[in-house]
Amino acid sequence: MILLTGVTGKTGGETAKQLLEKGASLRALVRDAAKAADLKAAGVELVVGDIADAKVVSRALEGVDKAFLTLPNGEQQQANEKQFTDLAVAAGTDHLVKMSSMEAVPTAKTPIPQGHWAVEEYIRASGLDWTMVKPNFFMQNLLASAGSIKEKRKFFLPMGDGTTGMADIRDIGAVCAEVLTGEGHAGQSYEITGPEILSFYDVADQFSEVLGEQVEYVAMPMDQFRERMTGILAPWHLNAVCELFREIDEIGLDQTTDTFRALLGRKPTSLRRFIEDHLALFK
Ligand SMILES: NC(=O)c1ccc[n+]([C@@H]2O[C@H](COP(=O)([O-])OP(=O)(O)OC[C@H]3O[C@@H](n4cnc5c(N)ncnc54)[C@H](OP(=O)(O)O)[C@@H]3O)[C@@H](O)[C@H]2O)c1
Incomplete structure (x- = not known):
């Protein structure tokens, strides 16, 4: 289980x-069973509660291998x-x-990483077998800009000319499913990127090519981004996101990894493919 x-x-x-596509037996800890109704219908056992509630988590961990x-x-x-x-150790996971x-x-110099x-260090010291899945920026983060791309042919982010090796969460899910069902993943840290290093100007170029219309990336000043997100994100979270985005602007990423291909035997999803697959949201 x-x-x-x-x-x-x-x-x-x-x-x-x-x-589920691999036929695994699954249990899920969810806060709202209604949001997981499809998964329940597909055979996933649900335990309802908050992760902060130790009793609920212990119940959810009963008889669990991974x-x-x-x-x-x-x-x-x-x-x-x-x-x-701690509760996984106590439950014999x-x-x-x-x-x-x-x-x-x-x-790492900013709060989220x-x-x-x-937590990674805590898990490594726990005595459990462990695997760390360590993706770069999610392509799906761009969905938050879908309305603006659709209506204004512009998107606004505070990453300057910083670069990422953005990855599709469908690929990240594939890695996690492999790690949870395959052999030889204990004690491994898997850094996952997509197939290319891209600035957000490159991202705009790819949107322009796929949509057949000019899309512009507007490098928004960080203060303006912070102001726009105030009240939307909690103060700790907003500060942590601003610091993370500042790091993308100042340091960024200059190399992709080959981890996805090594684990799954195929190329990671390209940004072009991601845009094509979500075209109705952007066009
Ligand atoms: N975004 C990126 O570019 C990126 C890149 C690398 C790594 N990451 C890491 O990925 C992680 C976020 O993953 P995600 O994007 O899949 O998150 P997400 O879409 O926001 O989903 C969070 C999930 O956690 C559940 N949850 C939240 N609080 C809970 C609680 N108190 N008790 C039980 N369940 C709770 C939510 O349930 P509800 O539906 O009830 O809210 C939801 O199912 C972060 O740790 C982040 O650092 C993100």
Whole structure:
């Protein structure tokens, strides 16, 4: 039995879908059963409750061999993930797979990757078998700009001319499904990128080519971005996102990894393919 968190979100949802296609036995910890009705209909056992509730998590972990931990960024993420790890040890879980990020390194300077690294270290010291899935920027983050691309043929982000090796969450779900069902993944950290390094100006060029109309990336000043997102993201989260985006602008990424191809035996999804697959949202 595999326990999944976050199945009503992006990475957990993709992982659940691809595990179901492999015929895996799944249990999911969800806050709202109605949001996971499709998964329940497909055979996923649901345990309803909040990840901060140790009793609910212990119940969800009963009889579980492998657990997949993905949580949104927030002030409580680190505490909740550490508690989950302790409860997995107590429940006799064999293997814990954590959604981390590529920026999570010992020298990380901003809150989100620092938190991921702290939890990674905690898991590595727990005695559990572990695997860290460490993706770069999600292509699906661009869906937040879909309305603006559709209506104004512009999108506004504060990354300057910074670069990412953005990856599609469908590929990340495929990696997680492989890690949770395949052999030889214990003790591994998998850094996942897409097939190319792109600035957001390059992203705009690809939108222009696929949509057949000029799309412009507007490099928004960070103060303006912060102001726009105030009240939408909680203060800790907003500050952490601004710091992360500033790091993309100032440092960025200059090399893709070959991890996806090595694990799945095929090329990772290109940005062009991602745009084509979501065309109705952008055009
Ligand atoms: N975005 C990126 O570019 C990127 C890149 C690399 C790594 N990451 C990492 O990916 C992770 C986020 O994954 P995601 O995009 O899949 O997140 P997401 O789409 O926001 O989904 C979060 C999931 O967690 C569930 N959840 C939230 N709070 C919970 C709680 N207290 N108890 C139980 N469940 C709870 C949500 O359930 P509800 O439906 O009930 O809210 C939802 O299913 C982060 O840790 C981030 O650092 C992101």
